[in-house]
Amino acid sequence: MNAELLANSIAHKLSIPHLIARILVARGCESVSKAYARVHSTREDVLNPLDSKQPMCGMDAALDWILQAKNSGEKLCIFGDYDMDGLTGTALLKRGLSEIGIDASWHLPCRFGMGSGYGLSTDVVDQMLAENVRYLLTVDTGITANAEIEYAKSKGMRVMIIDHHEPSGDGLPPSDVLLDPCQDDCLYPNKSLCGVGVSYKFIDTLFQKEGKGSADKYLDLVALGTLADLVEMTPENRYLTRSGLSRLLTSAWPGVRELCRRQLENAPYVGGQDVLFRIAPLMNAPGRMDKPDVALELLLCDDAAKASALLDNLSKYNDLRKKTEADISKAAIDWVNDRYGEKLPHVLVVDGKSWHPGVIGIVAAKVAQTFNRPSAVLTVENGIAQASARAIPGFNWHKALFEVRDLFLRWGGHANAAGFSLKEEDIPVLRERLQRWAEDQNAAAFGEPVEENSERIPAALNEITPDLMNALQNLEPFGGKNPYPILFTENVQVEKLRELRGGHLQLKLSQSGSPQFAAIAFGMANAKKIIEAKHKKISIAFEPVWNVFAGRKSIQLLIKSIS
Numbered sequence: 001m002n003a004e005l006l007a008n009s010i011a012h013k014l015s016i017p018h019l020i021a022r023i024l025v026a027r028g029c030e031s032v033s034k035a036y037a038r039v040h041s042t043r044e045d046v047l048n049p050l051d052s053k054q055p056m057c058g059m060d061a062a063l064d065w066i067l068q069a070k071n072s073g074e075k076l077c078i079f080g081d082y083d084m085d086g087l088t089g090t091a092l093l094k095r096g097l098s099e100i101g102i103d104a105s106w107h108l109p110c111r112f113g114m115g116s117g118y119g120l121s122t123d124v125v126d127q128m129l130a131e132n133v134r135y136l137l138t139v140d141t142g143i144t145a146n147a148e149i150e151y152a153k154s155k156g157m158r159v160m161i162i163d164h165h166e167p168s169g170d171g172l173p174p175s176d177v178l179l180d181p182c183q184d185d186c187l188y189p190n191k192s193l194c195g196v197g198v199s200y201k202f203i204d205t206l207f208q209k210e211g212k213g214s215a216d217k218y219l220d221l222v223a224l225g226t227l228a229d230l231v232e233m234t235p236e237n238r239y240l241t242r243s244g245l246s247r248l249l250t251s252a253w254p255g256v257r258e259l260c261r262r263q264l265e266n267a268p269y270v271g272g273q274d275v276l277f278r279i280a281p282l283m284n285a286p287g288r289m290d291k292p293d294v295a296l297e298l299l300l301c302d303d304a305a306k307a308s309a310l311l312d313n314l315s316k317y318n319d320l321r322k323k324t325e326a327d328i329s330k331a332a333i334d335w336v337n338d339r340y341g342e343k344l345p346h347v348l349v350v351d352g353k354s355w356h357p358g359v360i361g362i363v364a365a366k367v368a369q370t371f372n373r374p375s376a377v378l379t380v381e382n383g384i385a386q387a388s389a390r391a392i393p394g395f396n397w398h399k400a401l402f403e404v405r406d407l408f409l410r411w412g413g414h415a416n417a418a419g420f421s422l423k424e425e426d427i428p429v430l431r432e433r434l435q436r437w438a439e440d441q442n443a444a445a446f447g448e449p450v451e452e453n454s455e456r457i458p459a460a461l462n463e464i465t466p467d468l469m470n471a472l473q474n475l476e477p478f479g480g481k482n483p484y485p486i487l488f489t490e491n492v493q494v495e496k497l498r499e500l501r502g503g504h505l506q507l508k509l510s511q512s513g514s515p516q517f518a519a520i521a522f523g524m525a526n527a528k529k530i531i532e533a534k535h536k537k538i539s540i541a542f543e544p545v546w547n548v549f550a551g552r553k554s555i556q557l558l559i560k561s562i563s
């Protein structure tokens with residue numbers, strides 16, 4: 001069936017706006033039933049981890065383990081990762097366990113600083129032992145901490161791991177219980193749960209066993225972690241996330257409610273994009289700049305006034321993060337320009353003294369984007385360089401690093417993003433060997449610039465109605481591989497045009513027979529020339545969004561390009 005006919009049939013059979021049907025077809029829905037499944041995410045998409053045909057490996061043992069911990073009356077500590085997935089996973093477990101009568105403590109790692117580094121360490125285990133912790137529950141981390149878990153076990157601790165990462169390849173850690181759908185023996189079909197997702201499955205199953213009722217009130221936390229981790233939106237993940245998004249504004253947790261209110265002001269609902277661009281950066285900021293604890297305290301906070309103070313603190317971290325990021329980005333970009341001018345090498349290895357290690361990943365992304373080169377940004381402290389690397393299309397950091405791994409103290413990562421550390425004196429050799437390796441790899445093929453979201457769905461302005469806006473929500477969650485749709489339309493009349501401070505344009509637009517729309521084009525003051533040259537008849541790519549002002553909700557067009 002051709003795309004147009006398929007869209008007609010989807011729109012008709014599902015009673016949805018035609019434009020929504022076209023978006024679904026453009027995004028690969030090849031049948032009405034696929035479109036139905038995509039739009040109607042239902043509880044049937046939620047899998048039973050105790051299903052005898054496809055159980056989640058370790059779930060029975062996990063239930064026994066936690067009830068034994070409860071009956072023992074011994075101390076239990078949750079050790080979560082420092083990013084949004086780890087933070088929400090820790091909050092979900094702490095709150096969920098308190099409902100069955102376990103008052104757990106928590107501990108988060110720090111990205112840097114003394115005795116920290118990545119994940120669990122023997123120092124942290126010692127600290128827990130000193131506090132008489134007998135039960136250790138890790139979340140979003142632990143699957144590769146074989147040595148540390150062996151150490152904890154040797155000291156008599158009982159250990160359970162909740163994770164969603166791949167095992168290291170050197171065997172599994174010797175924990176009592178391991179919940180991780182990515183372990184080889186696990187038949188559970190949804191391999192894309194994130195850390196807080198697996199935590200939810202555990203607490204939900206535990207509540208059912210203990211007759212505690214529904215764990216649905218935790219889905220808002222699941223949505224935050226699932227979106228921030230950019231995991232694949234499998235049917236189960238989609239249901240959990242959508243259901244969680246719809247709960248955020250009325251969350252059972254005062255800290256979460258306050259977080260959404262502060263970051264989204266009067267938004268009528270919380271979308272995937274809001275989580276990715278407004279909530280996650282704020283929540284990750286303290287972990288980047290210092291310790292992540294204050295972000296978790298917010299999720300655990302039960303008092304609105306205290307939540308507000310914690311949010312002030314988070315905002316300060318976020319402002320500092322932005323400034324640090326801007327300063328180091330500038331320094332790194334200047335470094336490249338000064339050193340190479342026009343003659344750029346295939347791979348950029350940029351180093352600086354004592355650059356803040358919490359932001360070098362973001363800086364590497366900025367350098368890669370600016371110069372269209374795979375880029376590693378290194379910060380040197382006491383003779384040791386710590387690095388974060390980001391790729392461009394066609395370049396694989398994992399492969400590149402593997403070739404030069406003899407230079408590293410530690411390394412790891414994926415094709416797009418990786419990290420490593422090495423001795424300062426080895427930096428020039430690294431630079432040279434990466435360049436040589438890239439030359440051998442047909443480096444000319446790297447970095448055909450790819451627009452982040454090149455999708456353009458043809459639409460008419462009179463299709464942009466409140467009904468359409470409501471129906472768009474059925475395509476949530478947006479983010480990652482399911483970006484917010486960008487629409488395209490021609491013959492648009494510019495009725496009014498005003499330049500705002502900061503180089504933005506504010507417009508009023510219409511199209512034959514359509515009502516007038518307010519539109520905003522951020523940073524596009526240059527397009528004024530195009531508008532004049534085209535006698536105010538233009539083509540636009542845009543996102544339709546809700547705009548709430550003084551309690552009134554209206555549709556606004558967020559202009560992405562003008563031609």
Ligand SMILES: [Mn+2]
Pocket residue numbers: 085086140164194195229
């Ligand atoms: Mn995670």
